[in-house]
Amino acid sequence: MSEVKKVLKEGAIQIGSGGSAGFVEVCIMHPLDLVKTRLQIQQGKSFLKSDPKHYTGVFDCLQKMYKQEGITSYWKGIIPPILAETPKRAVKFFTFEQYKQFFLFGSPTPTPLTFALAGFGAGVTEGILVNPFEVVKVTLQSNRGIGKDRPSTWLVTKDIFSKYGFGSQGLFKGVSATVWRNGIFNMVYFGFYHSVKGWSPESKDPLLEFLRKVSIGFTSGVLGSCFNIPFDVAKSRIQGPQPVPNQIKYRTTFSSIAVIYKEEGFLALYKGLLPKVMRLGPGGAIMLVVYDYMHEFLTAEFK
Template identity: 70%
Template sequence: MSDVERLLKQAAMQIGAGGSAGFVEVCIMHPLDLVKTRFQLQSSSSALKSSDPHYYNGIVDCMKKMYKYEGLTSFWKGILPPILAETPKRAVKFATFEQYKRFFMFGSSTPTPLTFSLAGLGAGITEAILVNPFEVVKVTLQSNKSLATQVPSTWSVTRQIVRENGLGSKGLNKGLTATMARNGIFNMVYFGFYHSVKGYIPEYEDPLLEFSRKIAIGFTSGVLGSCVNIPFDVAKSRVQGPQPSPGIVKYNSTVGTINLVYREEGFRALYKGLLPKVLRLGPGGAIMLVVYDYVYNFLENKFQDKTQ
């Protein structure tokens, strides 16, 4: 097999495994992503805390109120954009991660923790550029507190955003810098920790123990990445979500939004939605990496069978 054929085979396996991992993860964990976004859009300084039926005091309170006022299907509001984006997003992330790894070897014969971290950073920034328009539509849908049956369709929301604000930094690419910072930092920690630690903890011959090993490392990777990048996630939600006063842009730049939230609402506000984010990306991170590994190995075996 030529080098070109080998590279194409590896790319196909990375795309297939990455797309499968992303699809499974988003279908299972989307409700927690929605709860996280609701908390991040909610201002701590609101004077309507007691009277607003949509003010949330915790994850359970949020889910109860969403079920009461918006219906069961509200937990999957805005799921179509990430489903449409997940296959190419995860495919791009895992495929570019492998390519960035080669670039950041710095003369070493084997990848180092720095290699994994920088490759993760590059992969996260790359995927952010691809998925940011989907994120803008998703956050717009998730911020809508009407009954799920009354929420506009994904396509009508997309058309409205393009019609009113275009494709640029005020429209479908709003909050791009925040998305790049969020995804880049998360994946730097996520991939850096997972691949570095996985190399130090020996594999088990028992399939169940090996599965548990990967789940534990993936879970820890997702939790650490979530804790590190949460301020940028809050900024992204504020920039991409509805502004407090219609017609007045309060949240604009990434750093400016972080500073504004800190001044008005305090340091803890920068960690809004952390618990649902951790509950989503801890298990979600484990699911994604484990599904990726198993699908990649399955496809690799299939390719080998065909070439024999």
Template identity: 70%
Template sequence: MSDFNKLIKQGALQVTAGGSAGFVEVCIMHPLDLVKTRLQIQSKTAVTNAQDPRYYSGVFDCFVKMYRHEGLTSFWKGILPPILAETPKRAVKFLTFEQYKKLFMFGSDTPTPLTFSLAGLGAGVTEAILVNPFEVVKVNLQSNRAVGKELPSTWFVTKKIVKEKGIGFQGLNKGVTATIARNGVFNMIYFGFYHSVKDILPEYEDPVKEFFRKIGIGFVSGTLASCINIPFDVAKSRIQGPQPILGTIKYKSTLRSIIIVYNEEGVRALYKGLLPKVMRLGPGGAIMFVVYDYTYHFLVEKFPLD
């Protein structure tokens, strides 16, 4: 097999494994992403009556009120956009990470922690640009409190956004800089920490112990990255979500949104939704790496690169 054909085949296997990892992670962890978004778009000036179904005092309260007032299926509101986005998104993420690695070797024979981090940053920026329109639609659906058939479809919301705002920075690409910052920082830490630590900690011959070794490293990677990038995530939710005053754009740019939230609500507001985010991306990060790793090696065995 020529080097070119080998590269194409390897890329196809990486895309398949990455897409599988994204699909599995979204289906399992989406309810926590929804709760995170609901908490992040809730400003301090919003309704604060604990009995009001529109106000959430925390993760558990949000789950209870959503179940009580919107039903069980409400936990998967807005799941179609991430399913449509996450499969190619994760495929692009893992594929581009492997390609960016080659650019950041800086003369070294083996990848260094800096290589992994910069490759992760590049992969995060790339996926953010591709996935942002899906994020805009997802946040719109997640912030909608309608029940059952009253909830608009994904396609209806997409057409409405395009018709009213277009595909520019006020429409389907609203908040793209916040998404780039969020995904870039997350993946820089996520990939950098995971691969650096995985290379340091010795592998186990026992497949069960090795499985949990990878799960543990992936969990810490996702948790650490979530804790560091969440201010950008809050800014993204505020920009892409419903504005506090109809007809007035309060949250526009990334840094300006972070400053507004800090000045009006304090530093703790920049970490709104951290618990469900960690609950999702801690185990979610572990799921993605493990599914990708095992799927990729399975495919290589079935379709050898030589």
């Protein structure tokens, strides 16, 4: 096989594996992403537990959503992530492999710095591509409508685009926050996973090897979530409904972080951390493990 065909085949395998990983992860973990967004766009330091319009935590949010909006509300806004996650994860894993070659810096083997920088580059690329889907998703997730009052993905997209286009208040609203969020997450996520996986010995037992990869992937997702959560909160505030209609309070990434810190305190920058960790811990494990096994399967199939 020529060198060009080998490169194209490996690229196709990386894209197919990454797309499969993204699709499986979003279908399983989407309800926790929705809870995270609801908690992040909620403003103020404390709320009455009995107030139906506010949530005191993950399980309170899940309970109130079920009672007020029905079980299907857990998957509000899932169409944009499904449309985005498959190509997004495909692009992320594919570009990670390309950035990894770029950041070898002449070394014959990748180092932890190589993995971290490649992860950051892949996250930045991913953030730019996925931002329009994120704007639509956050808009849908912040909506509390039931049945006919619940807007469709297409209507929300059409409304945003007709009013604001691709501008800073349109489908690219909050793009810098999305880039920072994804860049930092993937820097930690890929950097930790590949470094630790390379250091820890492989097991010949398939079950033990599976558990080894799952535990490293889970830890990678948790650490990435802890490091990037302030940027995720800022993104949700920028892309979500503003406190006062027709007045933009949250504009840029770092100014939004400063406003949240000043008005609500340091812990407000970590709103939604529990559902985020609950999603991206196991979600991170699902993605990396599905990617690894799918990559092995496709490589074997297309020798």
